[in-house]
Amino acid sequence: MEVLLFAVSAALSLAGGVGVVAARQPVHSALSLLLVLGSLAVLYLTLAAEFLAVLQVIVYAGAIVVLFLFVIMLLHARPPESRPSPVGGQWGLAVPLGAALWAGLSYAVLRLPAGGRELPPEFGTTEAVGRELFSRFLLPFEVASLLLLVGIVAAVVLGSSPAPPSVPPRSASGREEA
Amino acid sequence: MTVPASAYLLLSAALFTLGTVGVLVRRTALILFMSIELMLNAVNLAFVTLARVHANLDGQLAVFFVLVVAAVEVVVGLSILVHIFRSRDTVDVDEVDLLRG
Numbered sequence: 001m002e003v004l005l006f007a008v009s010a011a012l013s014l015a016g017g018v019g020v021v022a023a024r025q026p027v028h029s030a031l032s033l034l035l036v037l038g039s040l041a042v043l044y045l046t047l048a049a050e051f052l053a054v055l056q057v058i059v060y061a062g063a064i065v066v067l068f069l070f071v072i073m074l075l076h077a078r079p080p081e082s083r084p085s086p087v088g089g090q091w092g093l094a095v096p097l098g099a100a101l102w103a104g105l106s107y108a109v110l111r112l113p114a115g116g117r118e119l120p121p122e123f124g125t126t127e128a129v130g131r132e133l134f135s136r137f138l139l140p141f142e143v144a145s146l147l148l149l150v151g152i153v154a155a156v157v158l159g160s161s162p163a164p165p166s167v168p169p170r171s172a173s174g175r176e177e178a
Numbered sequence: 179m180t181v182p183a184s185a186y187l188l189l190s191a192a193l194f195t196l197g198t199v200g201v202l203v204r205r206t207a208l209i210l211f212m213s214i215e216l217m218l219n220a221v222n223l224a225f226v227t228l229a230r231v232h233a234n235l236d237g238q239l240a241v242f243f244v245l246v247v248a249a250v251e252v253v254v255g256l257s258i259l260v261h262i263f264r265s266r267d268t269v270d271v272d273e274v275d276l277l278r279g
Binding site: 018021026043101106133 | 180181183184185186187188189190191192193194195196197198199200202203204206208209211212213215216219222223224226227229230231232233235236238239241242243245246247248249250252253254256257258259260261263269
């Protein structure tokens with residue numbers, strides 16, 4: 001059962017990851033990201049992290065992806081990346097570099113000792129995580145609330161200031177003349 | 179744990195690599211942001227897996243704080259992006275080059 005859950009969720013999250021990177025339209029990337037986040041929530045459940053699985057669905061899938069979709073809606077669609085990039089050959093370099101990164105990470109990961117200790121029954125529940133948050137991690141928790149406040153203030157300031165003076169984007173031909 | 183922890187960690191490495199490749203090849207700032215989210219999630223998966231392996235909750239708490247930071251980062255980043263779009267009518271990172279020497 002756990003093997004089946006892992007296989008399905010891992011396949012879905014990899015497919016979603018490829019979708020995020022390869023989709024032509026930002027909307028498709030956002031929906032692929034949603035697929036990744038959903039399957040990761042399932043994996044969290046199999047790893048005895050039920051509080052984080054719920055948090056993943058509420059915060060990531062519910063808030064962050066919706067925010068992405070709102071912004072995609074605000075920035076009305078233009079044909080994305082139709083112009084050739086001024087920095088060419090990105091795919092040809094990125095794929096071997098990515099393969100090297102994956103090989104290195106896998107090597108590091110496979111050298112870790114295999115574990116799997118017995119878990120206390122309440123491991124990863126809201127109560128257990130909350131107890132830690134409000135005892136040993138109280139200071140980071142309060143600092144996190146301050147960080148959220150800074151984020152709210154920044155969003156209000158950036159959202160309410162008048163539009164900055166318009167700077168026309170430099171065209172490809174203009175760049176060559178300059 | 180019937181599925182070995184290394185399987186989860188290999189998946190995490192693969193997702194992180196996909197996010198890195200996305201940052202390297204894409205030019206739409208929105209998709210760059212989503213690739214960064216992908217990398218953050220890959221790291222979160224590694225944290226949760228190792229928390230399970232060592233039967234230690236600290237990894238899960240780290241994920242909690244990563245979630246908070248990711249939420250703030252997305253809010254601030256996207257509002258900057260909307261500002262750039264209002265002034266330059268593009269979110270292509272190659273065209274936002276005012277600071278170019």
